[in-house]
Structure formats: structure tokens, C-alpha cells
Amino acid sequence: MHEYSIVQSLVDSVAAAVGTRTDAVVRSVRVSIGEVAGVDCGLLTTAYEVFRAGTLCENAAMTIDRIPARWECPLCGAAIPRGAVLQCPQCHEPAFMAAGDEIILQRVELEVA
Numbered sequence: 825m826h827e828y829s830i831v832q833s834l835v836d837s838v839a840a841a842v843g844t845r846t847d848a849v850v851r852s853v854r855v856s857i858g859e860v861a862g863v864d865c866g867l868l869t870t871a872y873e874v875f876r877a878g879t880l881c882e883n884a885a886m887t888i889d890r891i892p893a894r895w896e897c898p899l900c901g902a903a904i905p906r907g908a909v910l911q912c913p914q915c916h917e918p919a920f921m922a923a924g925d926e927i928i929l930q931r932v933e934l935e936v937a
């Protein structure tokens with residue numbers, strides 16, 4: 825399942841953020857998931873619950889921020905409304921996705937003994 829590989833890289837990123845500290849416990853992680861990133865947040869939560877056992881995220885709650893898709897004109901920067909034709913009404917340039925396809929580890933909270 826795709827969500828398991830995301831959790832794997834999430835845990836790897838947390839490990840990289842924690843580095844060589846051995847006196848820190850990871851208490852929470854916060855991730856941003858774009859609405860068109862192709863991630864099922866329910867499955868991601870389930871995958872995290874299963875996968876985190878025995879990792880340094882074992883005691884860390886995960887919070888997911890859903891990022892709405894946002895389209896813009898590459899020339900004038902105009903926002904293209906959802907559901908509209910994905911083209912700038914002024915410049916007639918095809919819109920590009922400015923947000924909504926990201927998977928980002930935003931924050932890791934550590935408790936230091």
C-alpha cells in the first residue's frame with residue numbers, strides 16, 4: 825500500500841530531524857497533505873498506527889493538515905477558482921498548481937529527558 829511507504833519516509837524524516845540525540849522522545853509529528861497528493865488520510869493514519877510500533881515515533885501522535893488545491897496563472901499570478909477552466913482569463917495561460925500536491929513533514933515535537 826502506497827500509504828505505508830509514505831509512513832516509512834515520514835519516520836525516516838523524523839529520524840533525520842532527531843539525528844543522534846538519544847535523550848529525546850518524539851511526542852508528536854505534524855504533516856501537511858495536499859488534497860490531490862493521492863493520499864488517503866484514513867489509510868495514512870491506519871498505516872502510521874501499525875508502522876510506528878518499535879520506531880522512534882512509537883509515542884508520537886500524528887496530526888494531518890489537509891492542504892486545499894490552489895491554481896494560479898504563471899504569468900500574472902491570478903488565482904484560478906476551483907472548478908473553473910484551468911486557464912487564466914486575462915493571459916490565457918494554462919494555470920499551474922500552486923498548492924495541493926504536497927506531502928510535507930511540518931513539525932516534530934521532542935521531549936528531552
Ligand SMILES: [Zn+2]
Pocket residue numbers: 897898899900901902912913914915916917
Ligand atoms: Zn494571468
